Amino acid sequence: MKFSTKAVHSGYYPTNNSSDNVPIYRTSAYVFDNTDFAADLFSLKKPGNIYSRMMNPTQAVLEERVAALEGGKAALALSSGTSAIFYTIINICKEGDEIISSSKLYGGTYTMLASILPEFGIKTVFVDSNNPENFDKATTSKTKLYFTETIGNPVLDVADIKAISVVAKKNNIPLAVDSTFTTPYIFRPLEYGADIVIHSLTKWIGGHDNGLGGIVVDGGKFDWKDKKFELYNKPDASYNNLMFSSLPETIPPFITRLRVVPLRNLGACISPDSAWLFIQGIATLPLRMDKHCANAMKIAEFLKNHPRVKWVRYPGLKTDPSWDLASKYYNGKFGGMVVFGIDNGLQGGKKFIDSLKLITHVANVGDIKTLAIHPASTTHSQMSEKEQEEAGLMPDLVRLSIGIEDADDIIEDIDQALKNS
Numbered sequence: 001m002k003f004s005t006k007a008v009h010s011g012y013y014p015t016n017n018s019s020d021n022v023p024i025y026r027t028s029a030y031v032f033d034n035t036d037f038a039a040d041l042f043s044l045k046k047p048g049n050i051y052s053r054m055m056n057p058t059q060a061v062l063e064e065r066v067a068a069l070e071g072g073k074a075a076l077a078l079s080s081g082t083s084a085i086f087y088t089i090i091n092i093c094k095e096g097d098e099i100i101s102s103s104k105l106y107g108g109t110y111t112m113l114a115s116i117l118p119e120f121g122i123k124t125v126f127v128d129s130n131n132p133e134n135f136d137k138a139t140t141s142k143t144k145l146y147f148t149e150t151i152g153n154p155v156l157d158v159a160d161i162k163a164i165s166v167v168a169k170k171n172n173i174p175l176a177v178d179s180t181f182t183t184p185y186i187f188r189p190l191e192y193g194a195d196i197v198i199h200s201l202t203k204w205i206g207g208h209d210n211g212l213g214g215i216v217v218d219g220g221k222f223d224w225k226d227k228k229f230e231l232y233n234k235p236d237a238s239y240n241n242l243m244f245s246s247l248p249e250t251i252p253p254f255i256t257r258l259r260v261v262p263l264r265n266l267g268a269c270i271s272p273d274s275a276w277l278f279i280q281g282i283a284t285l286p287l288r289m290d291k292h293c294a295n296a297m298k299i300a301e302f303l304k305n306h307p308r309v310k311w312v313r314y315p316g317l318k319t320d321p322s323w324d325l326a327s328k329y330y331n332g333k334f335g336g337m338v339v340f341g342i343d344n345g346l347q348g349g350k351k352f353i354d355s356l357k358l359i360t361h362v363a364n365v366g367d368i369k370t371l372a373i374h375p376a377s378t379t380h381s382q383m384s385e386k387e388q389e390e391a392g393l394m395p396d397l398v399r400l401s402i403g404i405e406d407a408d409d410i411i412e413d414i415d416q417a418l419k420n421s
């Protein structure tokens, strides 16, 4: 099936019940046929539902659909993009291990890596991902994971996933990619050598500002038998002394452990109602993304030619530093995010946002509505000035997430707000 067909059909088989649309299974638990059957489920000898903290049939449709869209082996949906990133990390790293990450990250992810995880003995080395060699240079015997975003927050630098994955393979380190800003419609990191793909479903995949969720997709190709991945190569006391690297071929170790260890015991599960909303969102993802991308291109061009605008970043502009990589990887579609700076700096940026009428001022991105925020004073305000500078976050930067309204109306609102700022 092609992408748009998968977005409507994958993962749902209406043969066992007559419901044409995916049902919402509002149940906490599942009936076991008998005690032997229950024992087989718990020991992973048979697949099946145990308890809705770990799995749910509505959630399973979402997981199979996103795995199909990404070209992955299997997926696990979680309560938020944030928990998807956190569980991915603790499903690979333990105390004493190191992560190498791009320094250009979503604010919450940066805080998790820079402040929270060190308290648990997991250290992150931040590198400028514009040079993939930096991942190689920073690698030590403690390195267990490479992490990057496809289009880095907040300056919209495009990561060279293929080049980073070559370094990852050389060092036998799994590469996890947060592809929230690209969605599988624009870019599929597994096709370029990434091992794990993460999305905040809250953004473009859901697309309607109506629920929180995250998902992790396992490419299924990484070899976890290397002894340096201790969590996979020692009998796991937290799960029946199972050795996750020696599961049968058909059971992918990473995503299976993610479900039965972090999710099962730490509990950031997605609700079936949210999973259902994301299934609805995915059906129109290709249509919405076409419009997000077309509108964003028009707005980027408008800003580029506006006398009050000092600079604009949009990977789709031929003059953008990321254009070469974006045009190589993104098949002519460059996402819905545009960032820019106004001539009177920080004050101008704040006044611009306060003058908007149609565009809403929110912390979210990836909604059908056009959204604006000033990251330096909000989403990235936990960073020091030096950290902001390293992440490429200028104090005057205004972040726009372009919606699917008529581009003329978005431009009119931006134009009047620029006049007032």
Ligand SMILES: *Cc1c(COP(=O)(O)O)cnc(C)c1O
Residues within 6 Å of the ligand: 080, 081, 082, 083, 106, 108, 109, 149, 153, 178, 180, 181, 200, 201, 202, 203, 212, 213, 214, 365
């Ligand atoms: C929003 C976002 C997250 C966090 O996702 P939540 O669903 O809000 O927890 C992570 N990464 C990126 C790139 C995001 O935009």
